[in-house]
Amino acid sequence: MKENQADQNVRRSSRLKQNSIQSYFKQEKAIPVVDKKKALKPLKEASISVNDLIKPENVVIKIKHEKPEHPKTTKATKPASFRWLRVNKWTKEAMALCPKPIMGTDDGPDDDCEVRKACMVECTDKSCTAGPSCGNRGLQRQEYAKYEIRSAGGKGDGFYAKEDIKAGELIIEYVGEVLTKDAAQDRLKHNTSRHVYGMGIGDGIVIDSAERGNDARFINHSCDPNAETGKWEVRGRPRVAVTARRLILAGEEVTFNYHFETEGERVKCMCGSKKCRGYL
Numbered sequence: 001m002k003e004n005q006a007d008q009n010v011r012r013s014s015r016l017k018q019n020s021i022q023s024y025f026k027q028e029k030a031i032p033v034v035d036k037k038k039a040l041k042p043l044k045e046a047s048i049s050v051n052d053l054i055k056p057e058n059v060v061i062k063i064k065h066e067k068p069e070h071p072k073t074t075k076a077t078k079p080a081s082f083r084w085l086r087v088n089k090w091t092k093e094a095m096a097l098c099p100k101p102i103m104g105t106d107d108g109p110d111d112d113c114e115v116r117k118a119c120m121v122e123c124t125d126k127s128c129t130a131g132p133s134c135g136n137r138g139l140q141r142q143e144y145a146k147y148e149i150r151s152a153g154g155k156g157d158g159f160y161a162k163e164d165i166k167a168g169e170l171i172i173e174y175v176g177e178v179l180t181k182d183a184a185q186d187r188l189k190h191n192t193s194r195h196v197y198g199m200g201i202g203d204g205i206v207i208d209s210a211e212r213g214n215d216a217r218f219i220n221h222s223c224d225p226n227a228e229t230g231k232w233e234v235r236g237r238p239r240v241a242v243t244a245r246r247l248i249l250a251g252e253e254v255t256f257n258y259h260f261e262t263e264g265e266r267v268k269c270m271c272g273s274k275k276c277r278g279y280l
């Protein structure tokens with residue numbers, strides 16, 4: 001009887017492993033294709049200056065946000081079984097698939113920070129004249145919210161807010177190794193963990209934080225999430241920001257919707273929300 005149970009478990013675990021080869025979660029918002037001149041036109045026509053568009057909350061973000069301590073020195077963060085990456089690490093093969101930037105900097109620096117922000121393109125010194133006062137460099141400056149990593153019950157570990165986070169605020173960047181989809185699938189074949197960490201960002205590119213990444217890898221799925229992911233362009237490369245969909249209170253677990261893609265056995269969802277669809 002016991003042997004039968006063990007056999008079943010082995011079969012189940014190898015089936016799950018096989019199935020997980022197809023498993024990714026998807027980043028939600030794509031970079032919009034934007035004609036910079038067209039994007040600017042309505043603003044210029046309405047004579048709205050960039051300063052009018054800077055929300056008061058953005059000013060608070062800049063003052064309040066501190067760089068998080070490095071996870072190795074943050075007590076709340078558990079000893080890492082992954083290697084820490086501050087920024088994405090691209091493979092040559094993934095670089096070859098990197099889409100062309102949607103906004104060039106050929107016109108020279110300007111003060112269109114809010115236009116770039118609306119287009120989900122971060123400013124750089126080449127594109128913007130605002131310098132240190134520019135409010136559109138959150139990913140580059142790592143203006144992350146305060147958080148801690150701790151157990152989320154049956155889901156494994158989870159990512160928890162340590163302060164109130166306003167709707168729209170940057171929480172953290174999803175950082176990992178940037179691989180081609182094929183390379184990511186190859187890696188999954190050797191995955192010994194029950195968790196998967198690959199986020200497809202389109203163009204056959206996956207950000208995989210299984211072996212190397214930052215604490216965004218601990219953000220769990222919810223069918224009624226309080227955060228969302230968005231693809232930004234920073235210095236010509238795509239990056240994924242996790243931002244608050246609504247006010248998140250200190251102590252709440254931060255979650256986003258994985259839009260999980262799997263062709264095999266589905267993972268039972270433990271998000272606990274009333275809107276739970278039952279599976280990831």
Ligand SMILES: C[S@@+](CC[C@H](N)C(=O)[O-])C[C@H]1O[C@@H](n2cnc3c(N)ncnc32)[C@H](O)[C@@H]1O
Pocket residue numbers: 154155156157158194195196197217218219220221222267268269270271280
């Ligand atoms: C990116 S990891 C999230 C961090 C993970 N909990 C950990 O401890 O490393 C994704 C994995 O977490 C688990 N997970 C995330 N959200 C879940 C949910 N709502 N219900 C059940 N398991 C979940 C699944 O095993 C999934 O493959």
